[in-house]
Amino acid sequence: MLTIKNKFALVLCSVFVQLIFAQNQPRSATARYLKIQNYKTIFKLKSINLDSVDHRFYKGDTLIKYDPKPDPNKVLVPFDFRDSSFLDYYVPIAFRLSHDTKDSLKQTMKYWRNDIKIYFSKNITRGVKKEFESFTQFINRNVDSLNIEIVKKIERSNFIVYTSDDYNYESQLKENRNSGYYIYWNRDNQIYKGAIKLNNDEVFNDQLKIAQLKVRFLQSLGHFTFDKRLDCKHYFSNCYSPNKEFTKLDLELLQYHYSYGICKGISLESFKSFHEESNKIKDRGQKIFITHLKSNLRKNN
Amino acid sequence: MKNCFTIFLICLFTNNSSGQIRNFYSEKNPEKNNSYVVLKNDTIFSKTANYKKVIFDNEQDGNDYLKAVFHYKNAKYLKQWKSEVRVYLSKKIDKKLRKEMVHFIKTFPRFKNFKVSIVNNLEMANYYVKGTIGFKSIFEGKNYSEEIIQKSLYNNLNYRLKSDGNGYKSCVLSFHPDKIYDEESFLKKFKIVFFITMGNFQQNYWLKTNSLLNRKVDTIHDLTKFDQRLLRYHYLQLYNESIDVQTFIKEYADYKK
Numbered sequence: 359m360l361t362i363k364n365k366f367a368l369v370l371c372s373v374f375v376q377l378i379f380a381q382n383q384p385r386s387a388t389a390r391y392l393k394i395q396n397y398k399t400i401f402k403l404k405s406i407n408l409d410s411v412d413h414r415f416y417k418g419d420t421l422i423k424y425d426p427k428p429d430p431n432k433v434l435v436p437f438d439f440r441d442s443s444f445l446d447y448y449v450p451i452a453f454r455l456s457h458d459t460k461d462s463l464k465q466t467m468k469y470w471r472n473d474i475k476i477y478f479s480k481n482i483t484r485g486v487k488k489e490f491e492s493f494t495q496f497i498n499r500n501v502d503s504l505n506i507e508i509v510k511k512i513e514r515s516n517f518i519v520y521t522s523d524d525y526n527y528e529s530q531l532k533e534n535r536n537s538g539y540y541i542y543w544n545r546d547n548q549i550y551k552g553a554i555k556l557n558n559d560e561v562f563n564d565q566l567k568i569a570q571l572k573v574r575f576l577q578s579l580g581h582f583t584f585d586k587r588l589d590c591k592h593y594f595s596n597c598y599s600p601n602k603e604f605t606k607l608d609l610e611l612l613q614y615h616y617s618y619g620i621c622k623g624i625s626l627e628s629f630k631s632f633h634e635e636s637n638k639i640k641d642r643g644q645k646i647f648i649t650h651l652k653s654n655l656r657k658n659n
Numbered sequence: 660m661k662n663c664f665t666i667f668l669i670c671l672f673t674n675n676s677s678g679q680i681r682n683f684y685s686e687k688n689p690e691k692n693n694s695y696v697v698l699k700n701d702t703i704f705s706k707t708a709n710y711k712k713v714i715f716d717n718e719q720d721g722n723d724y725l726k727a728v729f730h731y732k733n734a735k736y737l738k739q740w741k742s743e744v745r746v747y748l749s750k751k752i753d754k755k756l757r758k759e760m761v762h763f764i765k766t767f768p769r770f771k772n773f774k775v776s777i778v779n780n781l782e783m784a785n786y787y788v789k790g791t792i793g794f795k796s797i798f799e800g801k802n803y804s805e806e807i808i809q810k811s812l813y814n815n816l817n818y819r820l821k822s823d824g825n826g827y828k829s830c831v832l833s834f835h836p837d838k839i840y841d842e843e844s845f846l847k848k849f850k851i852v853f854f855i856t857m858g859n860f861q862q863n864y865w866l867k868t869n870s871l872l873n874r875k876v877d878t879i880h881d882l883t884k885f886d887q888r889l890l891r892y893h894y895l896q897l898y899n900e901s902i903d904v905q906t907f908i909k910e911y912a913d914y915k916k
Binding site for chain 1: 695696697698699741742781782783784785787819821822823824825826827828829831897899900901
């Protein structure tokens, strides 16, 4: 049974437009324009007097000239386009959709912003630790913007793995007779703390513990819900298999969730509108980028 | 607001559409259909599974199978073990009783998708038969007559079957080793409960066939022919998705003509 503290966050993503003039000339001059709605959001304006700003009308949109000074602390990352058949799986998993109701649009995706530092309680055996560590190393190697490490001091940790025979580190799991996880997230939907409890009555040997630990940990990386349409061998399948494997689809779902090429922590409504918008832009033969603070790009940079 | 500017979606409008987003299939892509998922590096993944029809030997088998699998509300969906059931019997179990249990477990048929075996190491097991003095009866603290308690399968037996989706991953079947006052009666109950846990089967009064699950027949002490067929039908294939009775009848059930 999962019990999660529910907090919603707002992360602002804005669309910038860069128009190229003098298309037939060898060197093109460019100017950036911002959609009027996004311009208002960024500069916290209730209204804009179009006579006082450089603006253009472009394919039904009103664009306001936006000319910020180049920020050395930011980098551009290409927007991570995905096929609708892939998003058909990603969206229910990341946004925990069970029914296509109006409320589902308010659902938000959760992610770890900082490194995950895992502490094992004393009753977690060496075999479980070793196997789990190789699982986390696989994730580290293959997923950008996600870094998992094992720590020996509890004070350094933000994630605890313990058994029902240990001190009950997570009070929210105290009454839980089953194994489970509990995570906390802030207003920006960034997960900052978590725990997994393994119930020894239920997972009574190392093999069962390892299998349970891997599945629950993966789930805790984004408060994911598992998909019953997937074959049982997938980690993201809502179906037990003793032989789970990180399939290409599993890996890509996780990679996409932690990709720098998408907006994170947003609602489904925002996610959908971004994709609709980005598809229109793409169909017009244009490129889309996401800006990130350099300090956020910790791995491979 | 400190994180508000960490992410912006930026659109660069250019005339040059070449070399933009690689490997993107549009909706018009003729290769695309519902059987595939398009991944970033053009990988396609089949998401369809082909299931066979379960051909029952006769209509009665089919009807009794449905009663045994879907009869009660707590059995809305068909459930299965997705791996070999590896049973470990705790050392605290009386030798004679243990021998009987092992004998019974070894009478289970083996199919491609269903096997039961005994293991000598708890580390290898996913099914733990546990004699424990910490056993807590479901009747503890409740007001039931002694007759009802003694008649119940669960007066000194309890089990915890753990599943993910429609697949069982482990089971702990526990009892109090010092509270077995009638070994024969206990063993019979053990056999029924053990069989139940092989697929969340339902004991009921409406079965027409002799079975450990048939509540009307009190003289059965081992797996019957029907019980063996029931396992064969149940484990003809492993299902990925949750299947309710309507789906089963509509999509999977058929009879020998």
